[in-house]
Amino acid sequence: MLALIPLFPLLGFLINALVGRRLPKTVSGSVASAVMVASFVVSAMSVWQLAALPPAERVLEQTLYTWIASGDFQLDLTFRVDALSAVMILVVSGIGSLIHIYSTAYMHDEIDSEYARYFSYLNLFAAFMLVLVLGANFVVLFVGWEGVGLCSYLLIGFWFKKRSASDAGKKAFVVNRIGDYAFILGTLLIVTRFGTLDFLRLAEAVGPMAVEEGVFGVISIATLLLFIGATGKSAQIPLYTWLPDAMEGPTPVSALIHAATMVTAGVYMIGRNAVLFSHAPETMLIVAVIGAATALFAGTIGLVQNDIKRVLAYSTVSQLGLMFLAMGVGAFGAGIFHLYTHAFFKALLFLGSGAVIHALAGEQDIRNMGGLKRYLPVTYWTFLIGSLAIAGVPFLSGFFSKDEILYETFHEGHTILWLVAAITSLLTATYMFRLVFLTFHGERRHDAPAPAHQEDEESAHGAPAHHDHLHDAPPAMALVLIVLAVGSVLAGYVGVPHALGGHNALSSWLAPAFLPGTGPADAVLPAEEAALELTLMGVSSLIALAGIGLAAFIWLTRRELAARLAHAWSGVYTLLLNKYYVDEIYDAVIVRPTVRISQDGLWRGFDVRVVDAVVNGFGSVVDASAAVLRRLQTGSVRAYAGSLFIGVVMILGYYLWR
Secondary structure: OOOHHHHHHHHHHHHHHHHHHHOOHHHHHHHHHHHHHHHHHHHHHHHHHHHOOOHHHOOEEEEEEEEEEEOOEEEEEEEEEOHHHHHHHHHHHHHHHHHHHHHHHHOOOOOHHHHHHHHHHHHHHHHHHHHHHHEOEHHHHHHHHHHHHHHHHHHHOOOOOOHHHHHHHHHHHHHHHHHHHHHHHHHHHHHHHHOOOEHHHHHHHHOOOOOOOOOOOHHHHHHHHHHHHHHHHOOOOOOOOHHHHHHHOOHHHHHHHHHHOHHHHHHHHHHHOHHHHHOOHHHHHHHHHHHHHHHHHHHHHHOOOOEHHHHHHHHHHHHHHHHHHHHHOOOHHHHHHHHHHHHHHHHHHHHHHHHHHHHOOOOOEHHHOOOOOOOOHHHHHHHHHHHHHHHOOOOOHHHHHHHHHHHHHHHOOOHHHHHHHHHHHHHHHHHHHHHHHHHHOOOOOOOOOOOOOOHHHEOOOOOEOOOOOOOOOOHHHHHHHHHHHHHHHHHHHHHOOHHHOOOOHHHHHHHHHHOOOOOOOOOOOOHHHHHHHHHHHHHHHHHHHHHHHHHHHHHHHOOHHHHHHHHHOHHHHHHHHOHHHHHHHHHHHHHHHHHHHHHOHHHHHHHHHHHHHHHHHHHHHHHHHHHHHHHHOOOOHHHHHHHHHHHHHHHHHHHHHO
């Protein structure tokens, strides 16, 4: 049954890609949504079957065929579900189904052929992501890894007639190729060193080996290369710049990329190879530092952005940084826990922003909003729940997962990294409630400058950017928002910590996946550690409430203070508003020199006379060889018999002469 999980959305892709333009939109959207629901049902059945097995034996496999066989090396096209991939297939198919259903209403203004094209891409995206998380080895995972990269290009640039959208799609594709190059090198190093690419076999081979403490050996180099691949796919420093630009795609695409699929791939890949990374503490420290730096870096940028989706984009980069921090300090369960809860509230926030944009006919600048609470009650209350969850307000889903990351970081002795994560949490609560207050509270505002991406005052859907006839989310969109809001409240209760008298069921469930062959981790904390966790929990709760209070003070009660602060700290404000000029630096240091070199006369001469000559020379040799061989393949039986006779005579003559 495991093969059905990605095959259902692949079937939806084929139907909409081949005959979708001839189908009415109702049929196209229904087919795409139905195959995702079917994938979720099969995923749930598989996880139910998995849960019935003893904890140390929770593995289901389906081998379709032997893909590569060379000497002692064999690689099968195998799908595998264990405790970790079980969580991932439920998230991808479950949240993906909701996003598909939401899209049926959000994209309804598109013409039939474009509507079908959109859903074909969306189904293909989900299929590749499911292949990625189900793959039992690096090669199958890499097929899904590259597939979601391709689909991100197609979906981000869906409105390809808009220059900014097509550029953003190309940027996502190119930046991810940089990381993928390192990922391939890491994979090749692993297979040459260990002779296998199967995750379970690799864990068995690495497990008995000594940890590379204080040295940078083969395992450290391989894991570092894999991590570079993860920085591209999961938008970490320095390869994060594609993700904010991905906002040029339709809003449900942003939700799918940010919440359930592509950007979580890097976190999942590290968790999948937990044994390998645990043997490379130097790489683990790099992962933790990069994660913490990215979380803080993106959080500061999100504090001043004015595009509603761009604020959420930098929030995603920041939250992914926290997940990598957890992975880097060895808290693999905490990282996957936050990935799981983040899927609910980030999908909710993006789809809530989509409902706002839909109501305002394409407007995305929060300076042109305000006072929407009374017009969009369903959108407001669900968006508020998502904001409270991501801020880490006690007893919502984000509180439990974020608290576990902070506790594990502090407990492992990384005090500075804990401080960075705590500051990031303060920033998260502040910029999220700045977004809430500027969008939904206060009075309506129409006097701010139009967003740069809205050319000729046209919305992304091609409708005039007006503000009349406000309407809340249509039923299909509203239903999805409510379901995700419930998830944003309740999802964290699978990981209630022992310090609160709970049972961290998710950590217990995931433990055998990180250490194959072991049972669930369910040890009761000693009293002093429980006290430490409760203390840190109180601190993180106060941080969340302080961030909300600061945002309310500045943007709810004394809005003029924000303008005065921006003027007083104009240098810092400009730096953050322009995202530290990272894109401009990359353009000046990498892009423009490359373009100049490629246009330089000397280089062009070298390219034509040397590079092209070598390539064309190989082609000429093959062509000449083929011309000779063609003369031997006449199709004449008499000629073949004659050549056979001559060959026999030559062989006999050789042996007689010897």
